[in-house]
Amino acid sequence: MPAMTHPAPSTGPGQAPETPRRPRPSLARPLLILAALAAAGAGAWLYLRAERQTGSAQSVLAATRTATVQRGVLDVRLRVSGSTTARDFVNITAPRLSGPDAGPLIILALADAGKMVQPGEAVLEFDPQSMKDHLDDTVDGLKDRQNDVAKRKVNNELRMENLRQSLRQAKAAVDKAALDYKTLDVRTDIDRELLRLALEEAEAAYKEMQSEVALTEQSLAADLRNAEIGMKMEELHVQRHERDLTKLVVRSPIAGMVVLQTTFRPGGDQVTLAVGDRLGPGQPVMKIINPEKMMVEGTVNQAEVTRLRIGQEAIIGLDAFPDAVYRGKVYSLGAIGVGSRRENYYIRNIPVQVVIENPDRRVIPDLSAYANVLVERQENALLVPAAAVGEQDGKQFVFVRTDKGFEKREVKAGLSNGVQTAILEGLKEGEVVRAQF
Numbered sequence: 001m002p003a004m005t006h007p008a009p010s011t012g013p014g015q016a017p018e019t020p021r022r023p024r025p026s027l028a029r030p031l032l033i034l035a036a037l038a039a040a041g042a043g044a045w046l047y048l049r050a051e052r053q054t055g056s057a058q059s060v061l062a063a064t065r066t067a068t069v070q071r072g073v074l075d076v077r078l079r080v081s082g083s084t085t086a087r088d089f090v091n092i093t094a095p096r097l098s099g100p101d102a103g104p105l106i107i108l109a110l111a112d113a114g115k116m117v118q119p120g121e122a123v124l125e126f127d128p129q130s131m132k133d134h135l136d137d138t139v140d141g142l143k144d145r146q147n148d149v150a151k152r153k154v155n156n157e158l159r160m161e162n163l164r165q166s167l168r169q170a171k172a173a174v175d176k177a178a179l180d181y182k183t184l185d186v187r188t189d190i191d192r193e194l195l196r197l198a199l200e201e202a203e204a205a206y207k208e209m210q211s212e213v214a215l216t217e218q219s220l221a222a223d224l225r226n227a228e229i230g231m232k233m234e235e236l237h238v239q240r241h242e243r244d245l246t247k248l249v250v251r252s253p254i255a256g257m258v259v260l261q262t263t264f265r266p267g268g269d270q271v272t273l274a275v276g277d278r279l280g281p282g283q284p285v286m287k288i289i290n291p292e293k294m295m296v297e298g299t300v301n302q303a304e305v306t307r308l309r310i311g312q313e314a315i316i317g318l319d320a321f322p323d324a325v326y327r328g329k330v331y332s333l334g335a336i337g338v339g340s341r342r343e344n345y346y347i348r349n350i351p352v353q354v355v356i357e358n359p360d361r362r363v364i365p366d367l368s369a370y371a372n373v374l375v376e377r378q379e380n381a382l383l384v385p386a387a388a389v390g391e392q393d394g395k396q397f398v399f400v401r402t403d404k405g406f407e408k409r410e411v412k413a414g415l416s417n418g419v420q421t422a423i424l425e426g427l428k429e430g431e432v433v434r435a436q437f
Helices: 028-063 129-182 191-249
Strands: 067-068 070-084 091-094 105-112 121-128 249-251 254-262 263-264 271-274 284-291 294-301 311-316 325-333 349-356 368-385 390-392 394-403 404-418 421-425 431-434
Touching: 070 311, 070 349, 070 421, 105 284, 121 284, 129 191, 263 404, 271 349, 294 325, 311 349, 311 394, 349 368, 368 404
Parallel strands: none
Antiparallel strands: 067 431, 070 294, 070 368, 091 284, 105 121, 121 249, 254 284, 263 271, 294 349, 311 325, 311 368, 325 349, 368 421, 390 394, 394 404, 394 431, 404 421
């Protein structure tokens, strides 16, 4: 069957032949595709956003420091800072000698630092040579005075005997004149007057001699007493130096450990005392301490001392031995506040002594130390970090972790030691809280 052909359109003269028109494509399908793609992109974006928000919340939860509420014992302690000292000790000082002419105190022998000594053992000795030389001179002076006193006694006795002899002679002259005076009846007037005058003269001489004997006896006794006083003073001088000589050897009155003191050399250097050093009377040389009875001596502020009681337990530490821990108890509390010129005049601290119950040989005086004294304790308490508890409008809150995040919850807090806080109401054991409010 022959194919059907359509006749070409006729064109007039001077006109181009007409181009056949193509049919327009439909716009509905592309719009539907675009809408589907936009919806799919929006869904994907929302999904990714939700995933990011969930991951961010989880990462925040994971990065937040938390703590689990647990039951335990809460101790509140007050720190006492100070230094170690011995409870039983004696100070050994350079002896105070009786006189200024005793000579210098130069160390001749000295116990070693840290040595354990027994009662009566010599721990310090000074050079006695100069004192011995002076003592020899003093003894010689005493002998001279003793001889002088003995000589004065003999001379005084001889002089008094001569005076008594003269007194007896004067008495004899009076007696003779009195006998002669009784013969007046047979005498001439001139002889009577001469006998009377002789009797009066003999009596006057006798009275004068009696007075001279009494005065001479008092004078000689006073002179002898003066010499005896000088001799006694010289005896005391000798005895004083003899006692001083015994003080040059110092013995320990107790059993304990030797702790040497320090001194300043010319130029400002501080050194431990040693053999050959020159000391002044009363200058500290050493301490003999009982190492079994040591304590920490420090101070606390006057506002905190009311929390302390004698007998409270303490944990003691030494800066020199960080790993060592010692048990202790409050031994004494001062009754008067003390201050320092370097501090504000109105700041007052109270002295506190905490005895160490289990010391060892490492604990020596003047080590920096501290004692954490137990002032309060709460048993079986729900404990959270102290930083986890906040306060707003007079109420206390914590943040508790839940499935949705951290939830703010009101609680009732109890005792706190600055590190942990006891929760009385609002939390249960095992719950997790944010470690910082």
